[in-house]
Amino acid sequence: APDAAALVRRVAVDGRDPDEAAAAELTAARDRLDPASGVNVQLVWLDAGDDPGRLLVVVHHLVVDGVSWRVLLPDLVAAWAGADLEPAGTPFRDWARRLPAEAAARTGELPLWKGILDGPDVPLGARPLDPARDTRGTARSFTVELDAATTRAVLTTVPAAIHGRPTDVLLTGLARAVAAWRGDASPVLVDLEGHGREDLFPGVDLSRTVGWFTSKYPVRLDASADLRETKERLRAIPDNGIGFGLLRHLDEAAGAELAALPVPKIVFNYLGRMETGDGDWAVASVAGGADDAMPLGHALAIDAIVPAAFGELSVTWTWADGVLTEADVRVLAAAWFTALRDLAAAGDAGHTPSDFPLVALDRADVAELDRTFPDLADVWPLAPMQQGLYFHALLDASATDVYTGQLVLDFDGDVDVEALRDAAFELPARHPALRTAFTQTVSGEPVQAVLAMPPCDELWREVAADESELPALMAAERTRRFDLTRPPFLRFTLVRLGERRHRLLLTFHHIVLDGWSMPSLAGELLALYTGQRPPRAPDYRDYLAWLARQDRAEGDTAWRRALGGLAAGTLVAPGAPDAPPGLPEKIRVPLGPELSGAVTATARRFGVTANTVVQAAWGLLLARLLGRDDVVFGATVSGRPMELCGVDRMVGLFINTLPVRVRLDAAEPAAALLSRLQGEQAELLPYHHHGLGDLHRLAGLPALFDTMTVFENYPLDPSLLGAEIGAGTRLAGVDLLDATHYPLTLDAVPGDGLQLRLGYRTDVFDRPTAERIAAQLVGLVRALAERPDAPVGTLGLTGGDAGALRETFAALAAQAPSA
Template sequence: MKRSALSEVWPLSPLQEGLLFHATFDEQAVDVYSGQHVMELEGPLDAEVLRASGQAMLDRHANLRAGFRQTAGLAQPVQVIAARVALPWREADVSALPSAGAEAEADRLAAEDLDRGFDPAVPPLLRFLLIRFGARRHRLVITNHHILLDGWSLPIFKRELFGVYRAGGDSSGLKPVPPYRDYLVWLSRQDRQAARAAWRRELDGKQEPTRVVVADPGRDPVMTELTELRLGPEPTGALRELAQAHGVTLNTVVQGAWAMLVSRLAGRSDVVFGAVVAGRPPELPGVEDMLGLFINTLPVRVPLDPAQRVCDMLVALQARQSALTAHQYLGLAEIQREAGPGAVFDTLVVYENYPFDPTVAPAAPAAADPDSLRVTSRGGRQAAHYPLTLGIRPGRDGLALHVDYRPDLFDQRTAAELLARLVRILEAVAADPGVLVGRVPVLGAAEWVRVVEEWNDTGVGVGV
C-alpha cells in the first residue's frame, strides 16, 4: 500500500468493488447505493459544535476520506485517501412554516440531498444536512454512499459522533481504533484459491439461476419501496425455542422459510438467494469497533426435498453455512464466475443484528433533563438493486420483518401478501418443526393466482 505526504492508496474490498461497478456502470441511472440516516435532535443544540464533531469523524477515520478511482495502468480500482477533506455541511431553517409545511419542506430537502448522489472519485462520500424546526428542535440528515459504511458501522458512527459532540467537538477522548486498512491487509492474506474451490463445491450441480422475476439486463435501477410487519413476543419466542431445540440460529429459521417461499415463486426445488454477512473476522483485533464496509453478499443454496422434515432441512442449511464461514470474504462476482449461472439470484436476505444503537433506544422524558440534547432515530432511506430484499431485525419485543421491493415490478399489495405468507410459513414451522417440507402451506389459492399469473410470467412452471 502506497503512502505519500498527501494521501494513501488502498485496494478495495470485494463488496466495494461491486458497489463501485454499479455506481459507475450507468452514471445517468438512479444511484440506489446512496442512503440516508435521519435523527431528531430535541433540546439545546450548538450547530457549530455538531459541525466540528462531524469534521472530527472525518479526521479520525481515514477511510471516510476515500475517493474511488480506476487508475490507468492498474488492473484493479483503488481508493485514494486524502490527507484532509472538509465535511460537506448545509443548514436549512423551516421554523417559519406551519407544522405540516415544515415537515413537507424538510422531507423535500432530504430527498433533494439524496438525489444529488455522489461522484465516487471525489471525497468525502458523506454529507450532513441540519434542519432547524425551532430553538429546541432540529433534524440531522446524514447522506452517504454505502461504499463507505455498512449497517453495522452506523451505530458506531453515531455513538462516536455524539460522544465527540458532548466533548465540545474534541475527539481526543475516544479510544484509539484500528484503521480500516488493517482489514484490507487481512483480506490480502487469505487463501483465495481455497475459497474459490469451497464455493465451487457448494454450488456444484446447480445449473440455472433462481429468479422470481424475468431477467432484463436493460432494466434501470430504481429506489425501492417498503412494507413492514412485526411478529410479537409470543410467536418470536416460539421461533427462538425451535432454533434452540435444533441447534440452529433464528437467522437460519427465517432463511429456511424464505427458501420455501422463493421455491414456489421461482419454480425451483433447489433454490439460491443472497444473504448479507457481517464480514468482520473475529481474529482481527478491534474489528468490532471499526468503521467501514465489511459486509458481503453471498449465495445461500437450499435444496428442498418435499419428503424431508423442516427441522432437518434447517440443520442441514446451517451446516452448509458453517462450512463456508472461513470463505465468506470472497466477492460475489468472483463466486459467480467460478460457479456459473446457478449462483445467480434476484432476492436478498439481510439479518440486521447490529450493535446497540443509542439513537433508537426509548428516549427519557424531556422533563428529566431539559438542558440535555436527546437524539432519536427517525429511520432513513435505503435501497438495493434486487427486486426483493427481506430484512429481519430481532428485538426484545419481537421480530420486525420488512420487504424492500422495486415498485416497477411489484405493487404494495403483492409485497404485503408475500410478507404475510412468510409469517404464516414461520408460524406453521414453529407449531410443528417436524412437518414435511412438502406439507408446509406456502401460497393460498388467491395468492397463487396473483403471484404466478400476474407478475411471475417467467415461462417456468411453479411447483406445488
C-alpha cells in the first residue's frame, strides 16, 4: 500500500493568484497519479497564510465516480474532526467478481440491445468521428446555465407530476431539440450514463462503497414522444441498463455482436445535485481531466449538474472540433433549454404503466385509475382468496356480505377515548393494505388501487348501549355492507356499557384482513393507545410480489396429482344460492378436557396434528352422510410463506381455501388414515398459494366442495387478556366473529380445551339438523381419538337419527346446482 503521508502535500500560495496556483498544482497532482503503482489519490493543501486556503482532492477516475464523492468528502471532513467513520459498504472487488456470472445470466437481453443499436441514426455533424484526430486535446467545450426557475421545475415539479425522474424530462427535451436542430424527426440514439449501483445481489450494499461503478447504455428516443412515453421507454430497460455493459465487455459472444453495431454519437450524463456545503469545507469547484491523446468516444458529450440545491442547471457541452462547430452546438444548447421551458409549462401529469409493475396495465387503464382515484399511490393484483371474495361481493350488492368480520375487545376501567380514537385512525396510515379500493381495469381485470390516504369519515363512532342491546348492535354492524370501491374497509364502534365498561367493535371486510392479521393489528392498536410507536410491519405488497415470482407449473403438477381421478366434487347442497340471505348461525361445542386430551394424545402418538384429527373426522362425516368413499372439502390455510421476511407481522389477506381430499379404505386402521392424510397435505404445503379457480381447472370440475374447515391457531399473545392497557384500563375479553358463504363451516378453536364451532346457513339447515350434524361429528372425533387402531370401515354414524340425516343430505344433494 502506498504511504498515506506521501499522498498529502502542503504548498504555500500566499502572495500568488489563488486560481492560477490552484490550476498549476492541479496539473502537477494529476501528473503524480500512477494507478499501476497504486497511487490513485493526491491531496494538496494550498496554504494562503492568514487568508482562507484551499484543499485540492485529486482522485483517478479508475477508483472513483460521482456517487463516491458523496461518500469521500463527508468522510474527509469527519476524519479531520476526529470522528469515527461509518462502516464502508461491500468492497468493490466483491462486486466486480460477481459480474462475469451476471453477464452470462443476461444473454436474454441481447435482442433488446441489438434492436436499440441496429436502427436508423441520422448523421451528426460534417464527418464521422476520427480517433486519430478527435481526441481530448482537440475537443472544444463551453458551459451554459439554465435559469433557476426552469431548473426547479424540470428537476422537481415536472417529474413529480408524472411520477418520474429528472432524466425523463431532460431526455424528452433533448430528443425534441435534436430533431428541431437537424430538421429531422427520426429517433435519436443516445448513450446514457448511470450510477451503475444496481440492486443485483442479495446482501450487497454499495451505498458507502467507493469505486467506479458508472454504467453506460444506449437508448433510442422518439422526438414526438410526450414525457410519459419517454418515461415508459426508459423504464422498459432492465436495471437501468447495466446489462449492456456486462454483455458488451464481459461476454465474448455477445460483446462481438454488439461491437459490430453502430454506436451513439451523443452521450448524456446527469450528475444530479452536488451539495457544495458551507463554512470551512465548502466545495469551491468541481473539475475533471484526461490525457490529451485519449480518443473521444462521442461526437458530442453533454454533462449536466446542479452545483447547489435548486440552483441553476449547469451544462457542459463538449464536441469534436471539425465534426461540429461551436455555432452548431450553441444552437442545439439553446433549443434544448427552449424545449425544457416548454415542458415545464405544459402541465403533463399522471401515472404510467411502469409505476405499477405488479399488474399488466396499458395507458388507458392507468388513465381511468388516475381519473377515478386522484390520490392513487399504487396498483396491486388480487391474491387468490381476494379474487374469490371480490366475486362474491359482486354477486348481489343488496345481500348480506358474509365476509364482513368483527373483532371484539372488551375494556374494564377508565378508557381514554380520545387516545383510542387517535390510535384507530393511525392504522390505515400505517398499512397500505387497509387503503385499497377494489375495481376493474378497462378490460375487466380486477385490481386493487392503493390510495395515499382515503377519507375516514366512517372510521369511528361512539354509542351508548346496555347488554341487551349489544347483539342487535353487533349484528347491524356486520350486516352493513362495505363499498369495495371506497376504503378503508374497517370501522370502529366504541360502545359505552357503563361508567367503566366499554366494548370496541372492529368491523372489517375479509378482503383486506384475515384472522392471522388480527392479533398483530390489535396489538398495534393497543400499543399506539398507550403512546408507543411500534415498528411498521412490512408491506402486503411484498407478499404479492413474492406471489408473482412463484413457479406455477410445479404447483400445477402437484395439485393435478392430488386431485387426479376425482370423479366429482363433494357438494352437500348444490342447489343453494351462492349468496346467502343473511349471516350464518353457529353452534359451539366444547369437547371438554377428557376428549380434548384424547385428541392431543392421539395426535402426538402418531405424529400428526390436532387439525389432522379434526379434518379426518370431517371427511368421515361427509363420506357417511353422502355414501361415498372419496370426498373433498375446503380447508383454510394461513398462506404465509415462511421464507418471506417479516410475513408473520404483515397485515392483509393471506389465507387461502384449498381442497382436502379424504379417500377411505375400509380395512385401513384409523391411525394410518391420519398419517396418510397429514402426509398428503404436507406434500402440498409449498403450493398453498394456488387459487381455487385454478384448481377447478386442473381437476376439470366446476366445483370441488361446499363445506370447509378452519383451525384457528391464530398467534394471539395470551398475556394480553386481563393485562393492564394503559393507566387504569384492563383488556377483559377478546372474540373474533366471522363466517363464510358455504352451507357448512367447521371452526376448530384450540385453547384450554378444543372447541368446535359449526357454522350453518339457515336457508339450508335448521338448527335441530345442525345440532345432529355436530353431535355425529363429535362422535367421529371421539372414535378417532379413542380407537385409532380400529379399521376405518367400523367408524360411522351412530344413534337413531343417522338414517334421517342421510335422507336429509340425499334430498339436498339431489337438487339441481344453483345458476
